[in-house]
Every structure is written in C-alpha cells, then in structure tokens.
Amino acid sequence: MPEDNVDKPNMATCTAPVNIAVIKYWGKRNEDLILPINSSLSVTLHQDQLKTTTTVASSRSFQEDRIWLNDKEEDISHPRLQSCLREIRRLARKRRSDGEPGVDMTALSHKVHICSVNNFPTAAGLASSAAGFACLVYTLARVFGVEGELSGIARQGSGSACRSMYGGFVQWIMGRREDGKDSLAQQVEPETHWPELRVLVLVASAERKPVGSTSGMQTSVQTSCLLKHRAESVVPGRMEEMIEAVRRKDFTTFAELTMKDSNQFHATCLDTYPPIFYLNNVSRQVIGLVHRYNRHYGETRVAYTFDAGPNAVIYTLQEHVAEFVQVVRHLFPPETNGGQFINGLPVNNAVLSEELKQAVSSEPIPKGISYIISTKAGPGPRVVDDPDQHLLGSDGFPKKSV
Amino acid sequence: MPEDNVDKPNMATCTAPVNIAVIKYWGKRNEDLILPINSSLSVTLHQDQLKTTTTVASSRSFQEDRIWLNDKEEDISHPRLQSCLREIRRLARKRRSDGEPGVDMTALSHKVHICSVNNFPTAAGLASSAAGFACLVYTLARVFGVEGELSGIARQGSGSACRSMYGGFVQWIMGRREDGKDSLAQQVEPETHWPELRVLVLVASAERKPVGSTSGMQTSVQTSCLLKHRAESVVPGRMEEMIEAVRRKDFTTFAELTMKDSNQFHATCLDTYPPIFYLNNVSRQVIGLVHRYNRHYGETRVAYTFDAGPNAVIYTLQEHVAEFVQVVRHLFPPETNGGQFINGLPVNNAVLSEELKQAVSSEPIPKGISYIISTKAGPGPRVVDDPDQHLLGSDGFPKKSV
Numbered sequence: 001m002p003e004d005n006v007d008k009p010n011m012a013t014c015t016a017p018v019n020i021a022v023i024k025y026w027g028k029r030n031e032d033l034i035l036p037i038n039s040s041l042s043v044t045l046h047q048d049q050l051k052t053t054t055t056v057a058s059s060r061s062f063q064e065d066r067i068w069l070n071d072k073e074e075d076i077s078h079p080r081l082q083s084c085l086r087e088i089r090r091l092a093r094k095r096r097s098d099g100e101p102g103v104d105m106t107a108l109s110h111k112v113h114i115c116s117v118n119n120f121p122t123a124a125g126l127a128s129s130a131a132g133f134a135c136l137v138y139t140l141a142r143v144f145g146v147e148g149e150l151s152g153i154a155r156q157g158s159g160s161a162c163r164s165m166y167g168g169f170v171q172w173i174m175g176r177r178e179d180g181k182d183s184l185a186q187q188v189e190p191e192t193h194w195p196e197l198r199v200l201v202l203v204a205s206a207e208r209k210p211v212g213s214t215s216g217m218q219t220s221v222q223t224s225c226l227l228k229h230r231a232e233s234v235v236p237g238r239m240e241e242m243i244e245a246v247r248r249k250d251f252t253t254f255a256e257l258t259m260k261d262s263n264q265f266h267a268t269c270l271d272t273y274p275p276i277f278y279l280n281n282v283s284r285q286v287i288g289l290v291h292r293y294n295r296h297y298g299e300t301r302v303a304y305t306f307d308a309g310p311n312a313v314i315y316t317l318q319e320h321v322a323e324f325v326q327v328v329r330h331l332f333p334p335e336t337n338g339g340q341f342i343n344g345l346p347v348n349n350a351v352l353s354e355e356l357k358q359a360v361s362s363e364p365i366p367k368g369i370s371y372i373i374s375t376k377a378g379p380g381p382r383v384v385d386d387p388d389q390h391l392l393g394s395d396g397f398p399k400k401s402v
Numbered sequence: 403m404p405e406d407n408v409d410k411p412n413m414a415t416c417t418a419p420v421n422i423a424v425i426k427y428w429g430k431r432n433e434d435l436i437l438p439i440n441s442s443l444s445v446t447l448h449q450d451q452l453k454t455t456t457t458v459a460s461s462r463s464f465q466e467d468r469i470w471l472n473d474k475e476e477d478i479s480h481p482r483l484q485s486c487l488r489e490i491r492r493l494a495r496k497r498r499s500d501g502e503p504g505v506d507m508t509a510l511s512h513k514v515h516i517c518s519v520n521n522f523p524t525a526a527g528l529a530s531s532a533a534g535f536a537c538l539v540y541t542l543a544r545v546f547g548v549e550g551e552l553s554g555i556a557r558q559g560s561g562s563a564c565r566s567m568y569g570g571f572v573q574w575i576m577g578r579r580e581d582g583k584d585s586l587a588q589q590v591e592p593e594t595h596w597p598e599l600r601v602l603v604l605v606a607s608a609e610r611k612p613v614g615s616t617s618g619m620q621t622s623v624q625t626s627c628l629l630k631h632r633a634e635s636v637v638p639g640r641m642e643e644m645i646e647a648v649r650r651k652d653f654t655t656f657a658e659l660t661m662k663d664s665n666q667f668h669a670t671c672l673d674t675y676p677p678i679f680y681l682n683n684v685s686r687q688v689i690g691l692v693h694r695y696n697r698h699y700g701e702t703r704v705a706y707t708f709d710a711g712p713n714a715v716i717y718t719l720q721e722h723v724a725e726f727v728q729v730v731r732h733l734f735p736p737e738t739n740g741g742q743f744i745n746g747l748p749v750n751n752a753v754l755s756e757e758l759k760q761a762v763s764s765e766p767i768p769k770g771i772s773y774i775i776s777t778k779a780g781p782g783p784r785v786v787d788d789p790d791q792h793l794l795g796s797d798g799f800p801k802k803s804v
Contacts, residue, residue, distance in 0.1 A: 223662075226669055229631040256675070260625075263677045267628055267669040273658075274693040275665045277686050284679050291676040 009057035009396045010107055012142035013389050016135035016381040018050040018126050019043060019163045019170065020199070020313045022258040022305060023242050024265040026213075027221045027231060033180040034159045037221065038231040039239050041171045041246075042163045043315070044191065045199060046378025049344040052131035053384070054116040055391035056139045062111035068391075068398050069116050069132070076114075083156040084137050085112070091153070092144040107144055114139075115391035115398045120373070126201065126311070133157030134164035138381040151185035167191040167379035169246045171239065191377040194249050198321050198345075200314040201373040202328060204282040211276050213308040220272040227268040234264065251317055255303030258315060259290070262305040280310040282332070282368040289331055289360055290314070293324065296359035322350040325372060327360055332369040344374040411459035411798045412509055414544035415791050418537035418783040420452040420528050421445065421565045421572065422601070422715045424660040424707060425644050426667040428615075429623040429633060435582040436561045439623065440633040441641050443573045443648075444565045445717070446593065447601060448780025451746040454533040455786070456518040457793035458541040464513035470800050471518050471534070478516075485558040486539050487514070493555070494546040509546055516541075517793040517800045522775070528603065528713070535559030536566035540783040553587035569593045569781035571648045573641065593779040596651050600723050600747075602716040603775040604730065606684040613678050615710040622674040629670040636666065653719055657705030660717060661692070664707040682712040684734070684770040691733055691762055692716070695726065698761035724752040727774060729762055734771040746776040 025040035065076045065085060076082075092108055116135060118128050137154040141147065155162035155172075162184065163170045168191035175183030210216075220227050238257055245253035269276040279287075283306055290304045302316045302324050316324055325347045334341040384390075393399045427442035467478045467487060478484075494510055518537060520530050539556040543549065557564035557574075564586065565572045570593040577585030612618075622629050640659060647655035671678040681689075685708055692706045704718045704726050718726055727749045736743040786792075795801045 225636050226628045226631065226666065226673075229628065229635070233631070234627050260673075260675050263675065264628065264673050267673040270672060271628075271662075271666050271669040273662050273665065275689060281683055287677060287679075 008394060009059035009062075009113070009392070010110075010143055011055060011057040011387075011390055011392060012139050013053065013055040013384040013391065014135055014139040014142060014381055015047050015051045015053045015384060016131050016138055016164050017047045017167070017378055018045045018120075018128070018131045019160065020045060020305060021160065021163070021307070022254070022315070023235060023238055023261050024307075025160055025172065026265050026268060027217045027227055028159070030178075030180065031218070033183075034155050035180045035183050036159060036172065036174050037227075038235040039172060039174040040160070040163070040235075041169065041188065041239060041242050042160070043169055043197075043199065043377050044164060044167045044380060046191075046375050047382065048378070049373055049375035050118075050120050050126065050131070050201075052116060052118050052128065052135040053389070053391065054114065054132075054135040054139045056136075056143045057113045057390075057392045057396045058107045058110040058143050059113075059396055060110050062113055062396060065111050065114075067114040067116070070118060071398070080133070080157050081136075084133065084140065084153055087153040087156060088137065088140040088144055088146065091141075091146045095146055112140070112143065113392055113396045117391060129158040130160040130164045133161035134381055137161070138165065142383060149184065152181065152183065155180075155183060155185070165380055168193060168377055171243065187380075188243055189246055191379050194246070194377065196249075196318045197251075197377060198316055198318050199375045199377070200316070200321070200325065200328075201375070202286060202312040202314060203370045203373065204280065204310040204312070205367060205370050210278050210309055216269065216272070216276050216308060219274075219276070220268055223273040224268050224271040226271040230264055230268055252300045255300045255315060258303040258305050266306065278308050278310065279306060282365060283310045283312060285331065285362060285365060285368065286312040286328075288362060289327065292360045292362075293327060293356075296356060321374070322348040323352065323356075325374075326350040326352055327356070328369065328372065330357065331360065331362060331364050333364055333366045334369070334371070335367050340371065342372050342374055345376065347372075347374050410796060411461035411464075411515070411794070412512075412545055413457060413459040413789075413792055413794060414541050415455065415457040415786040415793065416537055416541040416544060416783055417449050417453045417455045417786060418533050418540055418566050419449045419569070419780055420447045420522075420530070420533045421562065422447060422707060423562065423565070423709070424656070424717070425637060425640055425663050426709075427561055427574065428667050428670060429619045429629055430561070432580075432582065433620070435585075436557050437582045437585050438561055438574065438576050439629075440637040441574060441576040442562070442565070442637075443571065443590065443641060443644050444562070445571055445599075445601065445779050446566060446569045446782060448593075448777050449784065450780070451775055451777035452520075452522050452528065452533070452603075454518055454520050454530065454537040455791070455793065456516065456534075456537040456541045458514050458516050458538075458545045459794045459798045460509045460512040460514045460545050461798055462512050464515055464798060467513050467516075469516040469518070472520060473800070482535070482559050483538075486535065486542065486555055489555040489558060490539065490542040490546055490548065493543075493548045497548055514542070514545065515794055515798045519793060531560040532562040532566045535563035536783055539563070540567065544785060551586065554583065554585065557582075557585060557587070567782055570595060570779055573645065589782075590645055591648055593781050596648070596779065598651075598720045599653075599779055600718055600720050601777045601779070602718070602723070602727065602730075603777070604688060604714040604716060605772045605775065606682065606712040606714070607769060607772050612680050612711055618671065618674070618678050618710060621676075621678070622670055625675040626670050626673040628673040632666055632670055654702045657702045657717060660705040660707050668708065680710050680712065681708060684767060685712045685714060687733065687764060687767055687770065688714040688730075690764060691729065694762045694764075695729060695758075698758060723776070724750040725754070725758075727776070728752040728754055729758070730771065730774065732759065733762065733764060733766050735766055735768045736771070736773070737769050742773065744774050744776055746774075747778065749774075749776050
C-alpha cells in the first residue's frame with residue numbers, strides 16, 4: 001500500500017429503499033431497543049423512484065464521528081444514531097475476535113464521516129427515517145466489513161428501518177425476547193414475486209406537521225385500550241392472512257386487509273388521549289373515492305393505506321393504474337403550470353366513462369394532491385460501485401455538488 | 403257526557419327532551435327489539451332550549467292511524483312507529499284486563515292522529531329521533547291511560563329514546579334477556595343534582611349528510627373487531643366510573659371519560675369497513691381547541707363529545723362558560739349580519755387574555771360553527787296542560803298555525 005494512501009478514507013456508498021406497511025407497526029414494548037407490540041408487514045418500494053443514498057468514510061485522520069443529512073450537518077450524538085454506530089462496531093469487534101476474514105482491523109478504531117441524501121423531498125412525508133437508517137446500517141457494515149443479519153441493528157435506528165433491509169414483501173417479526181435478538185425482519189417474497197402489483201404515492205398538500213410517530217405511538221401505548229387489543233388479538237391473525245395473500249398473489253384479500261389495517265391503525269390514533277389525527281380532508285376523500293371506485297366495478301381493484309401523515313399510498317394492479325390515476329386527476333385537479341403531476345413509472349392516458357365519473361363523483365378538491373409518484377415493489381439495499389457516486393470527497397467531507 | 407262530545411277526540415300533548423350520551427351507544431345485538439351491545443349513559447338536556455312537542459288524539463271517527471312530523475305527513479307504517487303503537491296498545495289492553503282504573507276502554511279500538519314538532523332545526527343534527535320517540539310514547543301512554551315503565555317501549559322506537567324518558571343523568575342498562583325486557587333506562591341522578599354543569603351545542607356547518615346511525619352501527623357490528631372489544635371489555639368499567647363521577651360531581655373524571663368515550667366511538671367508526679367518518683375538519687379543530695384550552699389551565703375545564711355528525715356538544719361548569727364561548731367565537735368567527743350566534747341560556751361577555759389567545763391559537767375557520775345553543779341538564783317528558791297548545795285541532799287535524 002503506497003505511503004500516500006495511508007490517510008485515504010476507507011469509503012463505501014450504498015442505497016436503500018422506502019417501505020410501506022400493509023400491516024401497521026404502532027407501539028413499542030421497549031423504547032430503547034425499539035421492540036414493537038406487534039409484528040408488521042410491508043412492501044419495499046423500488047429505488048428507481050424513492051431511495052436514500054449514504055456514503056460512509058472512515059479514516060484515522062478523522063477527529064470525531066460526523067454526519068451530514070441532505071446537505072446539513074446534524075448532531076451525531078442522537079441516541080438512535082449512536083445505537084447503530086455502537087452495534088455495528090460491536091459486531092465488527094466480535095467478528096474480528098471470531099477470526100473472520102474481511103473485517104477491517106484498522107477501521108475499528110477510526111472515526112466515521114457519514115453523508116446521506118434522499119432523492120425525494122422530506123415534504124413528501126414518506127417516513128424517510130426507515131430508508132435512512134437502513135442505508136446507514138448497510139453502508140456502515142460495508143465499511144467495517146461485517147455481513148449477515150443487520151435488520152436487528154437497523155431496527156434500533158428506526159423500527160420500520162429493519163423492513164427496508166430486504167426487498168419485496170417483508171415481515172418484521174416482533175419477537176418475544178427481552179433483549180430483542182429475535183425482533184428481526186424477514187423476506188416473505190422477493191420483489192419479482194408479484195410483478196403486476198403497482199404502487200402510487202399520492203402526495204397530499206399537508207396543512208401542518210402532524211404529531212411525530214415516536215411520541216404519537218408512546219401516547220397511544222399509554223392511553224389507547226383499543227391498541228392493546230389490536231396488537232394482541234387482531235394483528236397475529238392478520239399477519240397470517242396477509243402472508244398467505246401475498247404468497248397466493250390474491251389481490252382482493254391483500255387490498256381489503258391493507259385498507260382495514262390502515263383504518264384500524266388510525267382508529268387507535270383516535271382512541272389515543274388526547275386523540276391523534278393523521279388523516280385530513282384530502283385523505284378522507286381519497287378513502288371515499290377508492291371505495292366508490294371499487295363498488296362501481298363490484299370488485300376490489302384499488303387499496304389505500306396511510307402512515308403517520310395525510311399521504312395516501314395506493315396499491316393496485318398494473319391494468320388499473322392508468323384509469324385510477326385519471327380518476328384521481330378528475331377529483332383532485334392538479335395545479336396548472338405546476339410541476340409534473342405524475343412522477344416515476346410512466347402512466348398511460350385513460351378516458352373515463354360517464355358512468356364511472358358519475359359513480360366516483362364528489363366535490364373536487366383542486367390542488368388537494370400535489371403530485372403522484374408511480375412505482376412498484378423493488379429490491380433491498382444496494383452497493384454503489386462507481387466511486388464517482390460517493391457523497392464524500394477524498395478529504396472525507398461532503399462534495400460541493402451534493 | 404253530552405251527546406255532542408262523543409266524537410270529540412281524546413287528546414293529550416306532551417314534550418320530551420333531547421339527550422346527549424357521555425358513554426356512547428353504538429351497535430345492536432337485536433335489530434328488531436333494538437337491544438344494544440353495551441350500556442350507555444347520557445345527560446338529558448333542558449326542554450327550555452331543545453324539545454319535541456307531540457299531540458296525540460284518538461277518536462272513533464278516525465279512519466286510520468296518521469302522523470304529521472314538522473308539518474309534513476309521514477308514513478305511519480314505518481316499523482318503528484308501528485312497534486311503539488303496538489306496544490302501547492298491548493300495555494293498555496293488559497292493564498285493562500288487569501282491572502286497572504284509568505285505562506280508556508273505548509280508546510283501545512280507536513285510531514290515533516299524531517302531530518309532532520321540534521323547536522330546533524333538524525339541520526342542527528341533534529338526533530331528534532330520541533326526543534321524538536320519547537315524546538310519542540309518553541303522549542300515547544297518556545291518551546291510552548297507561549303509566550309506569552315506558553322506556554322499554556321508547557327504546558323500540560329509537561334506542562337512545564329510552565334515555566329521554568327521564569331527566570338528569572340517565573343510564574340505559576343493556577340487559578341480558580333475549581326478549582329485551584331488562585333493557586331499560588334508569589335515572590342515575592335527577593337534573594337538580596349538578597346545577598353547575600352546563601352544556602353548549604356547537605352547531606357545525608355540515609358539508610353533507612353523513613351515514614345514518616342505524617345503517618352505520620349495523621356495518622360497525624358486522625365489520626369492526628374493535629367495537630366488539632369496546633362493548634365487551636371497555637364500556638362496563640367506564641359505566642361504573644361514569645356513574646361514580648356523576649354521583650360525586652367529579653368534573654375532571656366526568657369530562658375525561660366523556661372525551662375518551664366519544665373518541666373511542668369514532669375510532670370504532672373508522673375501524674368499520676368501509677370506514678365511517680362523522681368528524682369533519684371543524685370537529686377536529688374543536689377537539690384540538692378543547693385540549694389546548696385545558697392544557698393552558700393545567701386542568702380539565704371543558705369536554706367535547708360528538709354523536710353521528712359533526713356537531714360538538716361541550717360539557718363545562720358554569721364558571722367557564724363565558725370564557726370558553728369567547729374562545730370559540732375567536733377561532734370560529736361567526737357570520738356578521740347573520741342570526742344570533744348564542745341561543746338559549748344567556749352567556750356573559752368575556753375578554754380573553756393574550757396568553758390564552760396564544761395558547762389556543764390555530765387557523766381560524768370563519769363560519770365553521772353556525773351557532774351555539776347554551777343549555778343545561780333538564781327534566782324528563784312533561785304533560786302540557788294548556789289545551790291551546792295542542793298541535794291538533796278539535797277536528798283531529800294539524801292546526802293551520804303549526
């Protein structure tokens with residue numbers, strides 16, 4: 001190794017996906033370890049549309065651990081960041097002491113610089129922490145040369161981040177152990193399993209910032225008697241049904257369970273004291289629209305789900321995408337002269353029949369939906385091989401172009 | 403009896419109150435008998451502000467049973483009207499065969515004319531069926547000369563009507579019998595018990611007619627797993643707590659339980675499939691306002707509750723009425739040049755401190771609330787002695803002036 005490379009940082013860049021739960025996670029039984037009160041199941045979205053990119057560099061010349069998120073330096077001392085850093089380093093030490101090859105001996109004592117960006121606006125309200133922590137853990141593991149099960153570490157950054165460690169259809173098994181070692185994500189089916197399944201993110205023009213999910217779920221656990229019942233008596237059965245529906249590619253069951261579980265999650269938010277509202281007027285209109293649309297056809301063609309915010313995520317099959325998007329455009333006339341209304345995977349034009357227009361009609365809400373992201377299920381985290389894509393320069397600091 | 407009086411109708415006029423539940427009724431275990439899946443508890447509102455007035459006449463000259471509601475003849479064959487008529491006639495026959503005095507022997511074979519009016523607009527969304535059926539049953543009983551327990555008959559007209567048969571604080575005990583004979587209302591405390599308790603009905607400008615409660619609760623019973631849990635495992639404890647809070651005049655417990663139970667009822671509506679939304683944007687703003695107001699004072703001074711519509715009913719103590727009304731006026735600026743904003747019991751003016759304004763501030767919603775009805779707990783149904791108040795003329799038909 002030439003002398004001038006001694007201080008050159010050890011660097012890796014990876015990407016990780018967003019995931020959208022169809023059986024919702026809401027409520028922790030252990031706040032520090034982030035252990036949930038119920039299992040959950042999600043679809044990993046394709047990174048061509050939505051992803052986090054993270055570069056981690058380690059170098060003996062770095063004075064301290066530092067992190068830049070979306071072009072702004074953030075406080076590395078955040079407990080959840082510290083959990084991830086600590087756990088990856090512990091794993092690396094353990095592997096080294098186990099005599100495993102590939103673990104970078106020197107890096108263990110080195111500080112890291114971390115730089116992370118999303119390819120979607122935070123305003124999209126897409127729970128970017130899941131992709132963010134998944135990407136952080138995946139990239140740290142690369143730099144420290146550790147492999148294998150990492151979802152238990154990602155979970156300690158942000159609960160739902162564990163599900164972003166895998167592609168396709170992923171369950172987070174709640175586990176029973178006090179130490180959380182059995183609270184891990186597991187792939188149910190890969191992203192290639194159900195190619196007809198499509199996802200539309202309807203980004204609602206949010207009125208204001210809702211209650212954060214961390215504090216929201218704390219209050220729910222403390223005050224909602226319905227949440228406890230849901231976690232103990234409803235979700236276990238729904239997990240089994242949902243896994244079966246995914247395996248069989250049974251869209252009707254998948255869609256109905258998805259809608260019911262979204263509604264039940266928001267019901268427990270309303271049963272929280274004081275109550276938490278994540279659905280706004282636009283959300284409720286989307287819900288009504290989906291039910292009217294399905295009723296018109298006498299079959300469940302489209303499903304909605306909402307996380308801790310007003311954006312709808314729509315699951316449907318490829319054959320219905322064009323028409324449903326046109327229906328959305330009909331009821332939520334987009335801003336003219338604004339940006340593109342449809343982003344991501346191309347959507348064909350469709351003409352709505354008068355009967356359909358009649359069936360789904362309601363008071364239009366102009367600009368209620370800012371834009372749509374059209375996407376599908378996708379793979380888990382990926383390593384970016386092209387060194388030009390590193391977000392940190394060879395000096396270990398964010399590139400100017402970032 | 404002079405000859406010319408033979409055809410003169412036997413006539414009675416009574417009034418009955420509205421009631422507002424603080425432990426909610428939602429879901430029937432028997433649709434025909436209207437037997438609920440849980441007990442409930444309500445406050446009977448004062449008839450000086452809100453009441454139904456009903457005149458019933460019976461005469462051998464009437465060809466058929468007929469009914470006029472709010473100046474419009476309605477179909478008497480409605481099953482629930484028929485239930486009440488049948489049950490009152492059955493009771494009268496039973497009493498006559500038991501040899502009780504006072505039962506009008508002749509009236510039993512006579513047809514009735516019924517005329518009923520509310521002193522509040524139906525648009526106020528105040529579940530007028532409770533007051534309406536209570537008044538109908540109470541007045542029919544008077545005409546047929548029957549007395550005693552009538553809430554079981556009122557219940558068969560509209561479930562919550564049984565609670566309007568008593569004044570003050572009233573529980574509807576769900577009962578266990580298949581034939582419903584033990585599903586009756588019972589006074590917990592009379593209206594004189596807690597004179598400081600005050601009620602404000604905030605009539606929201608409704609966007610559209612929501613799902614009716616009859617079909618809504620049917621769908622909830624069929625589809626919501628949370629409703630079943632609520633009815634079986636949550637409400638029994640809440641009923642005990644609420645009765646105790648009323649007895650002790652413990653406003654904090656009364657208020658918090660009232661809000662939690664309203665929220666839980668609406669949570670079960672959201673857990674219904676397809677979901678039912680009764681709270682609109684104005685409702686949610688009122689909820690937020692009440693919590694911010696209470697937080698500002700560090701005590702629970704005001705409680706909200708919502709039935710199957712967007713109107714808030716506020717429970718508070720006399721000492722807080724003026725200020726809270728001013729806060730409502732501040733956040734929901736009333737229509738200038740419109741009708742009176744405050745109706746009913748007079749409300750003093752109040753000046754809001756800057757700190758309070760700051761604490762409760764949010765985006766004002768002009769005209770979000772049409773008007774306020776200021777009232778309190780009141781007595782049960784009453785007989786109107788003045789024959790000038792009859793809604794039917796001596797010919798047995800609605801008076802022109804009605």
